[in-house]
Structure formats: C-alpha cells, structure tokens
Amino acid sequence: MPEGYVVRALREADAPALASAYARNRTHLEPWDPRRDESFYTEQGQRVAVHQQLSAVRMGLMVAWLVVKDGELVGRVNLNNIVRGALHSAAVGYWVDAAHLGRGLATAAVEHAVEEARSMGLHRVEAGTLLHNAASQAVLRKCGFTEYGLAPRYLFIAGLWQDHRLFQRILHDEPPA
Numbered sequence: 468m469p470e471g472y473v474v475r476a477l478r479e480a481d482a483p484a485l486a487s488a489y490a491r492n493r494t495h496l497e498p499w500d501p502r503r504d505e506s507f508y509t510e511q512g513q514r515v516a517v518h519q520q521l522s523a524v525r526m527g528l529m530v531a532w533l534v535v536k537d538g539e540l541v542g543r544v545n546l547n548n549i550v551r552g553a554l555h556s557a558a559v560g561y562w563v564d565a566a567h568l569g570r571g572l573a574t575a576a577v578e579h580a581v582e583e584a585r586s587m588g589l590h591r592v593e594a595g596t597l598l599h600n601a602a603s604q605a606v607l608r609k610c611g612f613t614e615y616g617l618a619p620r621y622l623f624i625a626g627l628w629q630d631h632r633l634f635q636r637i638l639h640d641e642p643p644a
C-alpha cells in the first residue's frame with residue numbers, strides 16, 4: 468500500500484466507521500452503487516450489514532477488507548461471490564474515499580485482493596464496471612485485468628438496469644483444488 472495506508476480484515480466493530488464513511492462519501496459513491504435506503508448510512512444499518520458480511524466470510528462466500536490511514540477508514544475492497552467447483556472464481560468490488568483519490572489506493576487494494584484470491588487457489592477474479600466508469604476501468608487494467616465482454620442490463624445500479632463492461636484476470640491454469 469502507499470505509505471501510511473494499510474489493508475486489514477473487516478471486523479464487527481467497524482460499523483460506526485463504515486456508517487460515517489458512507490455518509491461522507493454518499494454523493495461520490497451513489498452513481499456507482501445499488502440504491503441504498505436511509506438505514507444504510509446509520510450505525511445500526513451498518514451493524515446489520517457487517518454482521519451479514521462476516522457470516523458470509525465464515526461460510527467462504529466472500530472476503531472483506533478495509534483500507535485505513537491513521538485509524539480512519541478510507542476505502543474498501545471485497546472478494547464477493549466466491550464460487551468453487553468448475554468456476555473457482557470471485558468478483559472484486561472496491562471504493563476509495565473522495566478525499567484520498569489518485570494516490571494508487573484502489574490499484575494497491577485490488578492487487579491485494581487478487582493475491583489473496585491466488586493464495587485461496589481461485590482460478591480467476593472478475594469485475595464489472597459501468598460503461599463510463601473510466602477510473603475503475605483504469606484500475607482494473609493497471610492490475611492486469613482484460614476486458615472480455617459487455618453485459619447488457621447487467622446490474623441494478625443507481626436505480627436502473629445498466630450495461631456493464633466485464634473484466635477478468637486469470638490467475639493460473641492448474642486444476643481446481
């Protein structure tokens with residue numbers, strides 16, 4: 468990570484910091500995220516969300532990290548939708564606080580997630596971006612992802628079913644463990 472920043476695993480106690488980070492970054496994240504209800508921006512809403520996410524982590528369905536600087540939460544990266552079997556894949560999701568953009572944080576966080584995916588034996592990491600999300604596409608290309616297609620009306624983002632560019636990075640060609 469860039470100097471002063473660390474990536475660490477999500478914990479139950481992070482709910483208040485997440486509520487505050489999501490409230491602070493509401494206009495920054497809204498165009499790229501699913502619609503959130505008001506409870507999402509509260510400590511109680513984040514307590515429920517974090518609890519569900521850590522249950523999914525225990526079940527091997529996701530891995531969740533925070534990017535932190537001097538104890539302040541300034542970003543997130545997740546491996547979501549972990550599937551084993553013939554697919555052996557996960558989807559990477561990420562955001563960086565509006566006050567910390569352009570310092571290589573997303574690139575470093577995505578690289579971290581990719582290395583974890585590799586150590587978990589996954590074959591592939593994927594990501595989908597809105598067509599006009601040039602910043603996210605730049606992050607993925609810097610991290611060695613290649614664009615492999617376009618999915619029409621793929622995700623319900625900011626209140627609409629929106630087309631997405633699909634990216635993937637293949638990690639190895641060994642058989643599934």
Ligand SMILES: CC(C)(COP(=O)(O)OP(=O)(O)OC[C@H]1O[C@@H](n2cnc3c(N)ncnc32)[C@H](O)[C@@H]1OP(=O)(O)O)[C@@H](O)C(=O)NCCC(=O)NCCS
Pocket residue numbers: 495496499561562563564567568569570571572573574575594595596597600601602603605606609
């Ligand atoms: C996308 C996002 C995570 C990038 O975070 P970041 O920490 O600023 O990214 P980095 O500093 O690692 O930048 C990586 C590259 O993207 C480029 N980049 C950043 N913003 C850009 C933009 N608006 N247009 C084109 N390229 C851009 C940078 O120049 C950099 O390339 P370089 O090192 O060759 O100059 C951040 O803008 C964000 O949180 N956006 C909202 C949430 C989001 O879109 N998440 C992803 C959903 S798919």
